[in-house]
Amino acid sequence: MKPNPRLPIPFLCLLPLVLTACQEQHAAPEFPAPEVAIQRVEAHTIPIEWEFVGQTESSRLVEIRTRVEGVLDKRLYEEGTLVQKGQVLFQMDDRPFAAALQGQKGTLAQQEAKQQNAKRSVARLKNLISQNAVSQKDVDDAESQLAEADAVLLTARANVTSAELNLSYATIKSPLTGLSGKTKKADGSFISPGQDGLLTTVTQTDPMWVKFSTSETRLLEVNEAMMKKQLIMPENANFVVDLHMADGSVYPLSGKMNFSEKQFSTETGTREFRAAFANPDMKLVPGQFVRVTLKGAIRPDAILVPQRAVMQGQQGKYLYVVGTANKAEIRPVEMGDWYGDDWIIESGLTSGELVVVDGMSHVIPNMPVKPLPPADNARGSQP
Template identity: 45%
Template sequence: MNSVHANAMVMNFGKKVVLAMMVVVTLVSCGKEGQQAGQGEAQALPVTVVELQPATVPISAEAVAQTEGAREVEIRPRVGGILLKRLYEEGAPVKEGQVLFQIDPEPYQIALEQAKAQLAQAQAKVAQTKREAERLKGLLESNSISHREYDNAVSDDDVAKASLLQAQATVREAELNLSYTKVTAPVSGISGRFQFSEGALVSANESLLTTVVQLSPIWVRFSLSDNDIQQLGGPVTEKTVKKITLKLPDGSEYNEAGKLNFAASQIDPALGTQQLRATFANADKKLLPGQFVRAKVVVGEREGVFLVPQSAVMNSQQGRFVYVVDENNHAVVRPVVTGDWIGRDWVILNGLNAGEKVVVDNLIKIRPGAPLQPHPPAEEAALPQGGQQKSAANISRTLA
């Protein structure tokens, strides 16, 4: 919407609102003629006002989001056997490499000893064939044996060496299988429920023992609608996003900003949204997987706007409006174009000017042109602009 068009809409809307409110006031006055007889001019109504100053606000969009572990690992045994012990507390933090389960090691210890015995045999065989080949080599040089006999001795030595390599590999495999009887956490995180009782038979690579979810960092998944994307100036990318903040379920702001680490390259045709994902360090482990939060994407700043308390903005059939105080201390209806909320403030994009005074309380008692007695917020109750105490907040007036 360009500024000329927006201003035209605001002016047209203003005329309609004033006319409608004058009709309402006239009807009310007619109904109360008897009560008003003999009374003098209406006294000025005391009202609290805030003086507008231009502000710079972030260009942003919010969406419902859900947290998930950056790594969610299923813990399965790499060897089968009887599950002897569980060595962790369910739901407790675990560290990478920490032993979680102990599988009966005895069968694998026996297999290792057998492999070592085969290795010793292979080593002895290699020593024997080496000596035999060296002995026959001397006889060959004195022409006491044929080349064939010597070649057979060399081949026997090569076969023995190959058997030795195989025996060494068997020992390493047996050692590895024995080490696998201690099931460890592949990542640091929060442990899950115990799925098998002690004494149960578990299968290699199949039985799900538990899960470990990495909390630091943690990911946050969310999506922005096509309208949100247009308000931000186009599709969201890692280059366009300045920062991402979170609002927790209790309404508080999370104390660290995140970074976008995934942005879909197209709009989902079924949902009309762009899928996004951000990463947060979550060093304090305050965020847990599965939480619903609100993600705020900031892509830049908008200058020259005004922040007005939500309590000061009212609704009519023609749109939103506020009351401002003119130079004669009379109430004037001012249609406004609103943007997003920031805290307890509306961002006003059009309809107001710097230095104007906006009424923030006693709104239900005001009519267009009514005399007012404006005063700033009381010092003891004054809050930053947009943080005024509740007065006639959330008043919604429907005009004919």
């Protein structure tokens, strides 16, 4: 007899329950949406600053040279100290110049006497010619002698002035207030004008100049941003310039721009700028390297995100944006400069969007997340 292929009715009733239990046992578990910190980005105006490496230089460097030939008697200043305008630095032996002046004054006196005599002769002959006692030629000759005497007298007076100048040049004074340099000539040396006539230098330190330069590429980027209205410069380029010293300290006084080169250097491809700083306490000396900060420009409608929110992928930089249904989507972005702890976003984000700033490692693209406020008050969310 053949076995009955039909199952028992009680077993058939239990079969759906068994199959349902098996399906529930093998179903994929559901994970909760990961918690992420989000931040709403808002466009607002921010100040823009630029930093450069600069070097201090004197606003005026003067070479102290002799104007006359003679013997250097003595140095009257201490090398390396601050000298005042009009202070005597060197004294030459002035006796030859004083003697020359006296000789020129004597010559002047002689010429003055000759001129007076010529005047009297002309006056006398003019009285006699009315009486026909002398000829017209005699009068003409006397007037010519008077004119010659006048000319010689002018020369004598000029020689006296020249001799007075030479005597004054024997006392060499500082034309400005500044730091004195090392003496180039020893006392008793014979000095003369020309290549060998340099005695020392005086360096003006108040105000002090700071020169710095920037590349052509950077200037082109700035010009492009200005054309796009992404950057607004201060009126009349009236930047505020701050200095940071080599030890990190901030120079207490701000400076002003006072020069910008109009062409690029053919050697370095850079363009030079210069700022002036008051230096009453002489904290700045020529040759120092400093960090220059240029302030005054602004960027309107800037969008900032924390640096930690931006990640690097194979296609470039990206971040996560929380959209509808709290789903996180990848958003490629183009970065600009740093601004404190934030990035300036050039493109890829619009004002009002929600950006994931923490918990990115748990995010799966296009999957829901649980948004939370950021732990810190990031700058990108502040207007």
